[in-house]
Amino acid sequence: MKRVVSIILVVTALIFAMDYTSNAKDAKLKAAFLYVGPHNDGGWSQSHNEGRLYLQKHMPDVETAYSETVPEGAPCEKIIRDYIHKGYNVIFGTSFGFMDSMYNVAKDYPDVKFEHCSGYKSRKNMGTYFGRMYQADYLAGLVAGMTTKSNYIGFVAPFPIPEVIREIDSFALGAQEVNPKVTVHVIWTNSWFNPIKERSASETFIANGADIIASGCDSPASIEGAKKAHIYAIGYDRDIHSKFPKTVLTSRVWHWGTFYTKVMQEIKNKTWTSAPYWGGLKDGIISLGKFGDNVPVNIKKYVAKKQKEIEEGKFKVFAGPIYNQQGKLMVKKGDELSDSKKLSLQWFVKGVVGTIPNN
Amino acid sequence: MNSMHHSAIVILLLSNAVKAGTILLFPTIGEIFTERAGILNLGIEGMMLIGAFSGFMVSYITHNPYLGFMAGVLSGGIASLIHAFISITLRGNQIVSGLALTIFGAGFTTFYGQKWINMNLDVAPQNIQLPLLSKIPFVGTILFNQDIIVYSSYALVAVAWFILYKTTIGMNLRAVGENAKAANAMGINVYKTRYIWTFFGGLMAGAGGAYLTISYAPFWLDGITAGRGWIAIALVIFAMWDPLKAIFGAYLFGSINALQFQLQAQGTTIPSAILNMLPYLVTFIVIVLSSIIVKTKHIQPPKELGVPYSREEK
Numbered sequence: 001m002k003r004v005v006s007i008i009l010v011v012t013a014l015i016f017a018m019d020y021t022s023n024a025k026d027a028k029l030k031a032a033f034l035y036v037g038p039h040n041d042g043g044w045s046q047s048h049n050e051g052r053l054y055l056q057k058h059m060p061d062v063e064t065a066y067s068e069t070v071p072e073g074a075p076c077e078k079i080i081r082d083y084i085h086k087g088y089n090v091i092f093g094t095s096f097g098f099m100d101s102m103y104n105v106a107k108d109y110p111d112v113k114f115e116h117c118s119g120y121k122s123r124k125n126m127g128t129y130f131g132r133m134y135q136a137d138y139l140a141g142l143v144a145g146m147t148t149k150s151n152y153i154g155f156v157a158p159f160p161i162p163e164v165i166r167e168i169d170s171f172a173l174g175a176q177e178v179n180p181k182v183t184v185h186v187i188w189t190n191s192w193f194n195p196i197k198e199r200s201a202s203e204t205f206i207a208n209g210a211d212i213i214a215s216g217c218d219s220p221a222s223i224e225g226a227k228k229a230h231i232y233a234i235g236y237d238r239d240i241h242s243k244f245p246k247t248v249l250t251s252r253v254w255h256w257g258t259f260y261t262k263v264m265q266e267i268k269n270k271t272w273t274s275a276p277y278w279g280g281l282k283d284g285i286i287s288l289g290k291f292g293d294n295v296p297v298n299i300k301k302y303v304a305k306k307q308k309e310i311e312e313g314k315f316k317v318f319a320g321p322i323y324n325q326q327g328k329l330m331v332k333k334g335d336e337l338s339d340s341k342k343l344s345l346q347w348f349v350k351g352v353v354g355t356i357p358n359n
Numbered sequence: 360m361n362s363m364h365h366s367a368i369v370i371l372l373l374s375n376a377v378k379a380g381t382i383l384l385f386p387t388i389g390e391i392f393t394e395r396a397g398i399l400n401l402g403i404e405g406m407m408l409i410g411a412f413s414g415f416m417v418s419y420i421t422h423n424p425y426l427g428f429m430a431g432v433l434s435g436g437i438a439s440l441i442h443a444f445i446s447i448t449l450r451g452n453q454i455v456s457g458l459a460l461t462i463f464g465a466g467f468t469t470f471y472g473q474k475w476i477n478m479n480l481d482v483a484p485q486n487i488q489l490p491l492l493s494k495i496p497f498v499g500t501i502l503f504n505q506d507i508i509v510y511s512s513y514a515l516v517a518v519a520w521f522i523l524y525k526t527t528i529g530m531n532l533r534a535v536g537e538n539a540k541a542a543n544a545m546g547i548n549v550y551k552t553r554y555i556w557t558f559f560g561g562l563m564a565g566a567g568g569a570y571l572t573i574s575y576a577p578f579w580l581d582g583i584t585a586g587r588g589w590i591a592i593a594l595v596i597f598a599m600w601d602p603l604k605a606i607f608g609a610y611l612f613g614s615i616n617a618l619q620f621q622l623q624a625q626g627t628t629i630p631s632a633i634l635n636m637l638p639y640l641v642t643f644i645v646i647v648l649s650s651i652i653v654k655t656k657h658i659q660p661p662k663e664l665g666v667p668y669s670r671e672e673k
Contacts, residue, residue: 188631
């Protein structure tokens with residue numbers, strides 16, 4: 001009997017040891033992605049999912065998984081912990097509202113790496129990443145400003161937070177730069193993904209005489225509205241030229257795949273740090289999409305020239321003089337809005353018609 | 360901005376308001392009939408979701424929005440039979456059954472709707488200008504340059520009013536809602552009447568949902584009805600169980616919906632969160648006001664609304 005027990009004990013111990021060593025030796029990288037919308041939302045979440053697939057293709061040894069339509073707030077924490085219990089050791093949170101949940105969980109699991117998109121809280125094992133989309137917004141603004149005939153541009157916007165305000169401001173700066181008569185009108189939908197509200201907002205703009213619709217929301221519904229009314233639109237999140245070749249002027253496009261591959265490569269090589277990442281046009285994390293079929297060559301050339309200047313650092317989008325909506329000088333000539341001020345932007349530039357709540 | 364331009368904006372917005380109102384008009388008319396027959400169905404939101412989803416799906420597959428609309432109508436009707444069975448045959452609690460139907464509709468469509476999110480309908484009912492009528496200044500362009508489904512809702516209101524007040528069918532169904540025992544004594548089949556009008560309520564809820572995803576959106580999305588089913592229940596009270604008054608309520612809400620965006624586009628200083636809340640806030644106010652009017656004018660809801668009926672009880 002004793003012998004049987006001891007054999008069982010030894011065998012169990014061996015199994016445990018084997019399991020342990022195999023775990024240690026493997027240390028397989030398993031990355032989990034959290035999306036705020038459906039993975040096929042046609043916008044933001046889909047762009048991240050395409051980034052995940054890009055990573056999968058370029059680093060086949062990395063295992064990936066995703067959860068879609070993850071609620072922003074407390075329930076998100078449980079989803080993250082579940083992933084960690086399943087052995088996932090890298091967590092990508094792709095919406096601002098996941099910040100606090102990630103920050104809490106990151107404290108409990110120092111060995112798990114966290115990357116949070118668009119937030120500002122970090123730890124030794126939690127980094128933040130985002131792109132300087134305002135550079136592409138500015139270029140899209142140039143195209144819109146040169147194209148509009150009615151000088152009325154509608155901007156369908158999700159939430160009045162700095163990330164979105166920055167988009168509207170840089171877009172308006174571009175449009176104003178080439179056409180001071182332009183006004184950019186803003187409707188908040190108070191939702192990242194609500195095709196009905198986005199469509200209604202777009203139709204309201206069209207009724208008011210808009211001939212270009214831009215959007216910071218995550219579905220292409222506002223562009224559908226523009227297409228139906230035979231006016232132009234500026235795409236967001238993904239390059240939507242193939243879907244709306246006649247409607248779209250250009251798109252502001254995210255390329256998360258290169259960043260995700262970079263991060264996973266660094267983690268693999270043990271060179272990863274939680275330093276914040278804020279790449280721009282020259283890093284390839286963002287770009288301007290394909291131009292629409294109706295955009296003339298002179299506009300394309302002008303935009304290409306500006307893009308080169310931005311990439312080379314010769315031109316800064318938020319360089320003064322910049323006036324706010326009320327005409328007050330906010331950035332003096334020769335100055336530039338600092339990155340920290342860009343990240344906490346809470347005012348509209350001249351030419352924007354709209355209201356930021358509590359301001 | 361000159362006045363010509365201004366009135367053009369108003370016409371466009373109100374024409375959209377009629378479309379938004381149509382989504383509410385169908386279920387409101389349906390629920391008026393259901394409640395008049397004595398059955399309270401709080402499952403409108405769920406039936407609308409089911410109608411919205413199946414309407415979208417069938418339109419997408421068949422490339423025919425009208426076929427899709429019919430499918431949406433029918434699926435709403437089928438869903439209502441669950442409620443009819445529980446509240447008429449089993450004499451269960453109508454409030455609980457209605458709520459369950461709403462939860463079921465939301466869960467069912469979220470589950471099966473996953474892969475339909477963000478698919479585009481390439482077909483939509485087209486606007487048809489009615490000859491002569493559409494030439495009436497202002498009102499003509501708002502009311503008579505719409506699609507067939509909107510026109511059918513106009514016809515529905517007229518027919519509904521006629522049936523309810525001018526025919527034996529209407530008299531019988533009102534009798535069932537007021538006093539089922541007396542109606543039974545008169546030789547009216549209470550069960551059958553209640554089944555028919557609960558089913559009709561379901562058909563109409565399905566119609567509202569289907570119009571939302573086929574013409575108004577045209578998209579499918581989880582919970583796309585966003586509380587419109589509940590607004591319809593409020594509108595029944597606002598209309599004081601009268602189909603003609605329902606039309607005003609429905610278009611009022613359609614206009615509020617359009618207004619919240621228009622105010623923002625003009626650069627209002629009212630916070631957008633409050634504007635987004637407007638339709639729900641107005642629902643609240645409407646309920647309070649119409650409850651007061653119902654009280655003071657001695658207008659009664661159907662007397663046996665929500666009361667189960669059993670033939671055996673003497």
